[in-house]
Amino acid sequence: MPEAIELLHAEVLDHHEVAPDHWVITLDAPEIAAGARPGQFVMVRGIQGTDPLLPRALSIYHADVEGGCIELLYRVVGPGTTRLQEHEPGRRVAVWGPLGSQFRLPEGDxxxxxxxxxxxxxxxxxxxxxxxxxxxxxxxxxxxxxxxxxxxxxxxxxxxxxxxxxxxxxxxxxxxxxxxxxxxxxxxxxxxxxxxxxxxxxxxxxxxxxxxxxxxxxxxLEAPMACGVGACLGCTVPRREGGFARVCTEGPVFDRDSIDWETL
Amino acid sequence: MELKQSARPNLSVTVAGMELKNPVMPASGCFGWGEEYARFFDLTDMGALVGKAVTPRPRPGNAGVRIVETPSGMLNAIGLQNPGPEAFLRDVLPRVRELGIPVWVNVSANALQEYVDLCGLLSSQPGVSAIELNLSCPNVGRGHAEFCVTPEAVMDTVSACRPVCRTHLIPKLSPNTTDITALARAAEAAGADALSMINTFVGMVIDIDKRRPVLGNRTGGMSGPAVRPIAVRMVYEVAGAVSIPIIGIGGISTWRDALEFLMAGATAVQVGTASFFNPRAIPEVIQGLETWMVDHGVANIREVIGAARVPTGG
The missing domain is CATH 3.40.50.80 (Nucleotide-binding domain of ferredoxin-NADP reductase (FNR) module)
Incomplete structure (x- = not known):
């Protein structure tokens, strides 16, 4: 059996602007914080409503394992992030993850x-x-x-x-x-x-x-995603060896040589 | 000895002789082959598993932007990315038939003979309960028809596949047509066991800064809650035009949406785009239907199928 992915209706613990249009949202998500690795992301969406419809993929800014929370830093650019920004502390958002690949340890010093x-x-x-x-x-x-x-x-x-x-x-x-x-x-x-x-x-x-x-x-890498978990095939990028890789699943962290940068 | 009356309502339905423990399944192309969603819920809770389309040869899919959000919906132009029938039979089917729920294989091709060959090959595999014939695919060898949107094209394709198909044959109809009841009647006359409807609507979004269509393919298939009223209307119309069962598809995100389709005359439903924005949409629809039945004293889901249909005056 593949490992389960946590799908939470997480409480917003803190939400503040750190630069013009740049916000940091803190979510009460102990299960996600415990498993989160650098490079990975979560999918976030308001619980109600269908417009905007799709969740947004946001990379993990900080995971506090002991405190049981994660921080996400995002820029308000469109309807999805605008709706997210309206979530004040105490409200809840749907969030699932951690998703995707992580940075590997460095070889040198x-x-x-x-x-x-x-x-x-x-x-x-x-x-x-x-x-x-x-x-x-x-x-x-x-x-x-x-x-x-x-x-x-x-x-x-x-x-x-x-x-x-x-x-x-x-x-x-x-x-x-x-x-x-x-x-x-x-x-x-x-x-x-x-x-x-x-x-x-x-x-x-x-x-x-x-x-x-x-x-x-x-x-x-970043790409538009509908599902974030590998099903929609919407976030693909060309692989050097031919065909496509899913940014959400094979990525978002890729080795330099695995991507065909010319056609991306 | 007294048997205790079970409090649980009966959600089971029969589609062309095929028993489903409940009327809810994923829509093709919105669920992979279940491996991703097995990380969110028990796949065996579903009425059936409907996987990503299989084409005669492996397809890498389209280059460029493949999806774009629209008001309460999305467009996709994935390009039928799939590993082809050999990889499907080797890597996928042995795993999914172990689930113990009916497995439907969606088949898509570019030419009539390809449909026939693929239908023959896949329908004879143990563990394949139905072939869902993706008729909304470009150019089925008729030259003049970019999509299978005429009754003649539907008739040709279904008639050719019927003799070689050794299991249930369920054409999936395109809504990009003037009169969908004509397509439905043609499919029924050609021997279809049931109808899946509808596939996506062809749409386009323009990037006004680049002055170009957003999608690499220019056009894409529109899905999501925005299309639901049109899909419900089409199911309602077709339910009055044919006597074979209908699997309702189009923007179903909640149990309420599923009930609309059932009441319009669908025997079962497929949940598509909703799985993308709520990975637990399918089990939530099933649970919601059950709760609604308990709350409303509905013992058997079959009681609601077609319940909203009113006789036309005359």
């Missing part, structure tokens, strides 16, 4: 995290779990955003002892330009492993650089 926009949350969760390991490891976090106001998760990365380097499109903080501009120097002169999550153009660039730099690279 340096970890380079590359996050863009709302791709940052799973990298924060990963940095926290890596910091909890009793293995000496250097963690460099390269974080990109449109501008200073939309940077999220920076304090948590620093608390997890990550060396944070920032790039913004408008130069309002850190280097002006793409976050991937920071990547070659960050992997230099060390056995590094790259973990990336963010917009598809950024992931394509990271995959290309990871190959050029001959550095192991894992990338967490």
């Amino acid at each position: 340096r970890v380079v995290l590359v996050g863009g926009g709302v791709g940052v949350p799973p990298l924060v969760f990963w940095a926290e779990r890596l910091a909890a390991l009793s293995v000496p490891m250097e963690v460099i976090a390269l974080i990109g955003a449109q501008s200073e106001s939309s940077l999220v998760g920076i304090d948590r990365l620093r608390r997890a002892r990550a060396n944070v380097r920032i790039a913004t499109d408008d130069g309002s903080q850190g280097r002006k330009g793409y976050v991937t501009d920071l990547l070659p120097q960050a992997v230099q002169s060390a056995r590094a492993t790259i973990y990336a999550c963010g917009p598809t153009p950024m992931l394509k660039a990271v995959a290309r650089l990871g190959k050029t730099l001959e550095t192991p690279t894992e990338l967490a």
Whole structure:
């Protein structure tokens, strides 16, 4: 028998804005918190109503096993996240997970995290779990955003002892330009492993650089999903070996070489 | 000795001689082959298992965006992704027939002879209780008909499959037609044992920023609660036009929705898109029907089949 997936009507414990249109929601979900691994996600939906119809896939920002809760960081972009944002503490949402694949442990002694926009949350969760390991490891976090106001998760990365380097499109903080501009120097002169999550153009660039730099690279992808559990086949991406992989099930974390980045 | 009266209502129905312990099953393409949903509930609680369509050869599915949300619904253009009949017989069927509930295999093809061959192959397998013939598929070798939306195309396809089909044959009708009762009558005349209805409505969503259709395939099949009233109307009409059983499909998310279809004349129902946004939709529909029967003193679900049908004046 395959392992059961928890489907909960979880109480919203906390819900606050951390940057313009960026919210962190905390859900009372002990069963999900206990099993959650960095890179994984949950499906979230209001319990009532059919418009918007589909749940939203949100990656796990933090899992507090002892406290029995999970945190999700999301940006309000459309009807689904708008409805989610309206859930005040005390209300409940339907949530199921944890779902999908997780980041694998690094091979070398340096970890380079590359996050863009709302791709940052799973990298924060990963940095926290890596910091909890009793293995000496250097963690460099390269974080990109449109501008200073939309940077999220920076304090948590620093608390997890990550060396944070920032790039913004408008130069309002850190280097002006793409976050991937920071990547070659960050992997230099060390056995590094790259973990990336963010917009598809950024992931394509990271995959290309990871190959050029001959550095192991894992990338967490995003795709529109109806079910999140592997049934709808709506979230597929082209595999290098032909055919398609489901982002929800074979992913969201993929090895650099398993995806056909040219046709994605 | 006195037998105790069971308080549990009877949810069992018969579809063309096939006993189902309750009238609720998944709709093809919305449930994989059950392996994902076995992580949420006991699959053997369902009336039957209806799996993802099998095509003559493996199909990788469509490139590009495959799904898009619409008001109370969604469009999909998956492209019948499936591993083909060999992999189905080797990897899937041995597992699902162990469940002990009827297994229906949805069959889809591009040409008449392919339908016939696939129907012959799959209907003769032990553990296959019915072939659901996906008639809403592009181009069944008639050249002029992009979809099986004319009575002639339905008649041709069902008639060709009937002699080779060694189990129940259940055509699944497209709603993308002018008069669905004509398709239903053609299927019945060609020897169908029952009808599944309806498949999705062809729709489109435009990305106004890119000035292009959102879906890679441009068009997609629309499903979800938004289509339900049209589906109920079609079931109601067809129930008055044929005497074979109807499996009602179209936006069923709750037990109330299922009751609408049963009262319109369906003998059983399929739950599709709802499983995506509520993985426990199917067991909740079954449980809800049972609770409603207890609350309303309905001992047998068959009492409600067609209950909403009113005689046309004349």
